[in-house]
Amino acid sequence: MISYISEEEVNVLKERGSRTIFLADCQSFYTSVEKADNPTYQHKPLVVAGDPALRSGIILAACPLAKKLGISTAERLGEAVKKCPDLIIVRPRMQHYIDVSLKITEIYNEYTDLVEVFSIDEQFLDMSGSLSLFGDPVSIASEIQQKVLAQTGVWIRIGMGPNKMLAKTATDIWAKKNDSGIFLLPASDIATLLWPQPVRLMFGIGSRMERHLERLGLYTIGDIARTPLPRLQDRFRSHFGKQSNIQAEVLWRTANGIDHSPVKPETFETPPKSIGHMMTLPRDYLRPSEVETVLLELTEEVCRDSRRKGYMGDVVTVSCMCSPFESPTGFSRQMKLPDPTNNTNKIYKAVKEIFYKFWGRMPVRRLGVSLSSLMDAETYQVSFFEDETRARSLEKVTDSIKERYGNAAIVRASSLTHVGQALERSRKIGGHYK
Numbered sequence: 001m002i003s004y005i006s007e008e009e010v011n012v013l014k015e016r017g018s019r020t021i022f023l024a025d026c027q028s029f030y031t032s033v034e035k036a037d038n039p040t041y042q043h044k045p046l047v048v049a050g051d052p053a054l055r056s057g058i059i060l061a062a063c064p065l066a067k068k069l070g071i072s073t074a075e076r077l078g079e080a081v082k083k084c085p086d087l088i089i090v091r092p093r094m095q096h097y098i099d100v101s102l103k104i105t106e107i108y109n110e111y112t113d114l115v116e117v118f119s120i121d122e123q124f125l126d127m128s129g130s131l132s133l134f135g136d137p138v139s140i141a142s143e144i145q146q147k148v149l150a151q152t153g154v155w156i157r158i159g160m161g162p163n164k165m166l167a168k169t170a171t172d173i174w175a176k177k178n179d180s181g182i183f184l185l186p187a188s189d190i191a192t193l194l195w196p197q198p199v200r201l202m203f204g205i206g207s208r209m210e211r212h213l214e215r216l217g218l219y220t221i222g223d224i225a226r227t228p229l230p231r232l233q234d235r236f237r238s239h240f241g242k243q244s245n246i247q248a249e250v251l252w253r254t255a256n257g258i259d260h261s262p263v264k265p266e267t268f269e270t271p272p273k274s275i276g277h278m279m280t281l282p283r284d285y286l287r288p289s290e291v292e293t294v295l296l297e298l299t300e301e302v303c304r305d306s307r308r309k310g311y312m313g314d315v316v317t318v319s320c321m322c323s324p325f326e327s328p329t330g331f332s333r334q335m336k337l338p339d340p341t342n343n344t345n346k347i348y349k350a351v352k353e354i355f356y357k358f359w360g361r362m363p364v365r366r367l368g369v370s371l372s373s374l375m376d377a378e379t380y381q382v383s384f385f386e387d388e389t390r391a392r393s394l395e396k397v398t399d400s401i402k403e404r405y406g407n408a409a410i411v412r413a414s415s416l417t418h419v420g421q422a423l424e425r426s427r428k429i430g431g432h433y434k
Contacts, residue, residue: 036153195222276370284363
C-alpha cells in the first residue's frame with residue numbers, strides 16, 4: 001500500500017533543516033558549583049538563596065535532593081526551611097558562577113567555534129562542521145559531558161536535534177529526565193516521539209496557555225502540528241482575537257520542529273534596546289528624600305552603563321511598585337527628552353519629574369530607571385557649552401575611578417545614609433552577591 005503525504009508536509013520536512021545542534025544545560029548550576037567547591041555538601045539538600053533578612057530571601061537554585069523534598073526555585077526561603085529544617089543555605093557568588101560558566105564555554109569552544117550563550121547555564125553548539133573531526137553526535141556529547149564534569153564538577157545535560165528548537169526540546173523533555181543526560185531528537189522521529197507529548201511540555205507554553213489550547217481541543221503537541229496552519233489561525237482568531245495570527249504560526253512551527261535561526265556566537269554583541277536598573281528596597285520607603293536617594297543611585301548606574309557602552313538615549317522610563325505586598329500598586333511611565341544624553345544630572349531631573357507626577361504617596365517597595373531610544377554617543381553632536389564640557393569631564397573621571405577600584409570607591413554623600421543602597425549594590429552582580 002502506497003502512502004502519500006501532502007505538499008505542505010513535504011515543505012515541513014524540508015524546512016526542519018539538517019544541521020546538528022546541541023543545547024547543553026547545566027543541572028542546578030549554582031548548587032552544582034557550590035557542591036563541587038565543597039564536597040561535604042555533596043549528599044545533602046542545598047539551596048542558593050538571597051538574604052533571608054531582606055525581601056531578596058528567595059530560592060535562586062535548589063539541588064535535586066532539595067527538589068525531591070518539594071523545594072522549588074523562586075520559593076520563599078522561610079517556606080523551604082519549614083519543609084527541610086536541615087537545609088543547607090548558601091549565599092550566591094555570582095562572579096564565581098560567571099567564571100565557571102565562561103570555563104564551560106571554553107570547553108565547548110574546543111569542539112566548535114559556533115557557541116551561543118542562551119543563559120548562564122545553557123548554551124547552543126552548532127556541531128554540523130565538527131562531526132567529521134570528533135565522531136557521531138552521541139559520542140561527542142558524552143565526551144563533552146565528561147570533560148565538563150572533570151574540570152568543573154558540573155553535570156550537564158545535552159539535547160540534540162537538526163535545529164535550535166528541537167535541541168532545546170530534546171533537552172527539556174528527555175535529556176533532563178534520563179540517566180545519561182543525553183538525548184537525540186532527529187527530524188524523522190518528531191511524529192512518534194514529540195507529537196504524543198502534552199502541550200504543556202512544548203517550549204513557550206505556560207499553564208494559562210495550556211488551558212486556552214485545551215478549550216480549542218488541542219491537547220497534544222501533535223494536535224497543533226497536524227492542524228493546517230490556515231485552520232489553526234482561524235481558530236486562534238475566533239478565540240484570541242484578530243491579532244493572533246503570528247502567535248498561531250509560532251506555535252505551529254514549534255510543534256512541527258521548524259526553526260531557521262542560526263547559532264550566533266555574537267548574541268551579546270547586539271546593540272541593546274534599553275539600559276536600565278531596578279531594585280527591591282529593604283523596607284518600604286515613605287519619605288520623598290528616601291526615595292530620591294535611591295532614584296539618584298539608579299540613575300547613576302544607568303548613565304554610567306550607557307557611557308561605558310557608548311550610548312546616549314532620549315527616552316527615560318521610571319517604574320515604581322508600592323505596597324501592600326498582597327495587592328501592590330504602581331506605575332511605569334516614560335518621558336522623551338529634547339536631545340539624547342547620558343548625563344546623570346539631566347536624566348535625574350527627568351526621573352524626578354516622572355516619579356512625582358505619578359506617585360500616589362503610597363509606600364514604595366521597588367524602583368526602576370531605564371534609558372531607551374539609544375544611539376551611538378560618538379555620532380551624536382553634543383553641546384559644547386562650558387558647563388556641558390565640565391560635566392562630561394567630571395563623569396569621565398568618576399567613571400574611571402569606579403572602573404579601576406570598584407563601584408564603592410566613590411559615592412555620593414546621600415548614599416552613605418541609612419537609606420542609601422549604593423554600597424550594598426556594589427557587592428552584587430545582577431542583584432545577587434558576587
